[in-house]
Amino acid sequence: MSKLHTKRTFLYTLKASLVITEKNARIYYLKAPVIIFGILFPVFFFLAFALGKKVVPFILVPGLVAMTLFFTSSSVGPLITPWERNAKTYERLLASPVSLSSILLGDMLAGVIFGVIISSIPLTIGILFFNAKFFHPLFLAGNIVLSSLCFSSLGVLLASPAAEAPSQVMMLSSLVRFPLIFISGIFIPLDKLPFWGKVIAFISPLTYTVDAMKYSLYDLKSYPAFINILALLFFSFVFFSIALKMHRKNLIKAL
Amino acid sequence: MSESSVIQVSNLKKVYGKTVAVDNVSFEVKKGEIFGFLGPNGAGKTTTIRMLTGVILPDEGEAKILGIDIKEDPISVKKIMGVVPEVCNVYVDLSSWDNMILTGKIYGVKRKEREEKAEELLKKFGLWERKDEKTRKFSKGMKQRLILAMSLIHEPKILFLDEPTSGLDVQSTRMIRKIIEELRLKGKTIFLTTHNIEEANLLCDRIAIINKGKIVAIDSPEKLKSTFKRMQSVEVAFDRIPEDIRWLHSIPYVNECKKLGDKFRVYTKDPDSLIKELVNFAEKNNLKFISLNTLGPSLEDVFVALTEKVEAKYHE
Numbered sequence: 001m002s003k004l005h006t007k008r009t010f011l012y013t014l015k016a017s018l019v020i021t022e023k024n025a026r027i028y029y030l031k032a033p034v035i036i037f038g039i040l041f042p043v044f045f046f047l048a049f050a051l052g053k054k055v056v057p058f059i060l061v062p063g064l065v066a067m068t069l070f071f072t073s074s075s076v077g078p079l080i081t082p083w084e085r086n087a088k089t090y091e092r093l094l095a096s097p098v099s100l101s102s103i104l105l106g107d108m109l110a111g112v113i114f115g116v117i118i119s120s121i122p123l124t125i126g127i128l129f130f131n132a133k134f135f136h137p138l139f140l141a142g143n144i145v146l147s148s149l150c151f152s153s154l155g156v157l158l159a160s161p162a163a164e165a166p167s168q169v170m171m172l173s174s175l176v177r178f179p180l181i182f183i184s185g186i187f188i189p190l191d192k193l194p195f196w197g198k199v200i201a202f203i204s205p206l207t208y209t210v211d212a213m214k215y216s217l218y219d220l221k222s223y224p225a226f227i228n229i230l231a232l233l234f235f236s237f238v239f240f241s242i243a244l245k246m247h248r249k250n251l252i253k254a255l
Numbered sequence: 256m257s258e259s260s261v262i263q264v265s266n267l268k269k270v271y272g273k274t275v276a277v278d279n280v281s282f283e284v285k286k287g288e289i290f291g292f293l294g295p296n297g298a299g300k301t302t303t304i305r306m307l308t309g310v311i312l313p314d315e316g317e318a319k320i321l322g323i324d325i326k327e328d329p330i331s332v333k334k335i336m337g338v339v340p341e342v343c344n345v346y347v348d349l350s351s352w353d354n355m356i357l358t359g360k361i362y363g364v365k366r367k368e369r370e371e372k373a374e375e376l377l378k379k380f381g382l383w384e385r386k387d388e389k390t391r392k393f394s395k396g397m398k399q400r401l402i403l404a405m406s407l408i409h410e411p412k413i414l415f416l417d418e419p420t421s422g423l424d425v426q427s428t429r430m431i432r433k434i435i436e437e438l439r440l441k442g443k444t445i446f447l448t449t450h451n452i453e454e455a456n457l458l459c460d461r462i463a464i465i466n467k468g469k470i471v472a473i474d475s476p477e478k479l480k481s482t483f484k485r486m487q488s489v490e491v492a493f494d495r496i497p498e499d500i501r502w503l504h505s506i507p508y509v510n511e512c513k514k515l516g517d518k519f520r521v522y523t524k525d526p527d528s529l530i531k532e533l534v535n536f537a538e539k540n541n542l543k544f545i546s547l548n549t550l551g552p553s554l555e556d557v558f559v560a561l562t563e564k565v566e567a568k569y570h571e
Contacts, residue, residue, distance in 0.1 A: 087347065091305075091342060096362065097329075099329070255305070255310070
């Protein structure tokens with residue numbers, strides 16, 4: 001195949017991914033599981049933690065923004081593939097001129113956009129009412145995009161089991177996502193965690209989002225800033241690569 | 256392989272665990288042909304169509320669409336084909352118009368062109384009046400018509416239809432068949448899998464019969480029927496039913512005889528001799544003919560004979 005043909009095919013599949021992102025946004029953003037598990041659940045969860053206690057803003061705001069990013073970005077991906085399988089639209093999509101990687105890229109981008117839009121709400125609240133400042137605005141923007149990329153890749157990975165009903169995948173995704181918020185420095189700062197807690201926090205991508213958020217908004221940090229970025233890039237790559245492999249493996253079972 | 260072939264399949268194989276779903280299947284489909292793919296449930300039809308449309312990869316063998324290998328360049332191949340999978344649906348949260356436009360976008364059809372084509376197709380398929388309604392409210396027949404319309408938005412050269420009329424009402428079935436005929440007249444090549452043997456008989460130029468993953472016959476419907484001469488029959492009705500029908504079995508070349516209501520169906524290799532014997536018999540017994548028809552084997556007879564033959568071999 002010529003280079004020109006390869007370039008054309010690449011551009012074509014990229015365009016197709018954007019079309020799939022648009023389709024996902026129109027169909028799935030307002031589905032009940034996305035609203036419940038992506039927005040309402042984390043909000044009430046956080047309120048239960050913060051109300052009636054004296055929580056300092058530099059814990060509250062980065063934690064809330066990071067948790068919103070985490071839940072919103074990772075809530076769209078687990079829904080799309082099981083929903084499409086269940087609604088019997090998946091095979092037609094696979095038969096269209098789009099590769100599986102383009103489909104998953106489109107699913108991931110839908111999660112990224114959703115996460116970025118929704119997380120701007122707690123971020124604005126933090127800046128207006130909780131003394132958060134744009135200490136490192138570019139870093140903040142990079143952190144938001146990279147974190148949502150990482151979490152939406154996780155969402156796409158969670159959608160890979162060939163489950164028959166979307167509710168089964170949503171349950172699995174809650175099982176994976178909820179424990180992470182307790183060990184990532186949202187409710188308990190990293191330096192107050194026991195040694196084993198610090199070790200587990202090290203392998204949670206959410207830890208790096210929270211830390212980068214503290215650095216961006218309050219100029220505080222536990223890890224060097226570039227470590228946070230590298231870790232988020234690493235987790236994004238790993239999640240998406242495994243997701244692609246798993247979706248490919250389970251494709252026949254899912255049809 | 257012939258140059259006029261738009262689909263060239265050689266030694267295609269797919270194995271799921273220990274089950275060989277498709278076993279060294281080879282065939283060609285010529286330009287402008289409606290090629291029927293018949294087989295009982297689990298014969299390998301859908302697996303074959305999934306390999307040809309790039310949904311799954313074959314384990315062995317080669318499939319070329321207009322000379323392009325599906326494994327090497329699936330995106331280019333998928334762009335020139337329209338697909339209606341067996342198990343599929345429209346996006347029920349979108350209107351029929353939005354479903355059409357979305358499909359057009361995925362296939363890279365330019366904006367003006369996809370809007371014009373969407374309007375033309377929705378009108379043709381009788382869905383224009385409800386173009387802005389969410390398809391959740393549509394009947395199965397309407398959804399199937401929409402899926403077929405969506406598969407045509409990019410003007411595909413080849414169409415893969417997997418059970419397109421299965422479970423539909425008569426009106427939708429007729430509309431879809433009529434459109435398939437029109438597409439043939441436009442020179443489109445159509446690969447059609449169906450359970451409905453009569454549908455295949457009416458629509459297809461050639462038919463492949465697949466059973467247990469293997470192709471057991473490929474030919475035109477009429478040639479397939481003519482190869483089963485022993486299944487020719489004569490259907491006869493007299494003004495009164497003869498008391499003793501044992502004589503029927505004594506006539507040479509009679510393979511089988513059935514009484515169907517007030518008439519008899521006699522299977523034979525030689526209808527001419529049989530008719531002469533029947534005339535003699537009628538004269539001798541003072542019987543009048545009410546009707547006398549010679550019948551060729553139906554495609555269903557051929558299908559059953561071929562698939563049962565493989566079944567018997569399989570169990571030997």
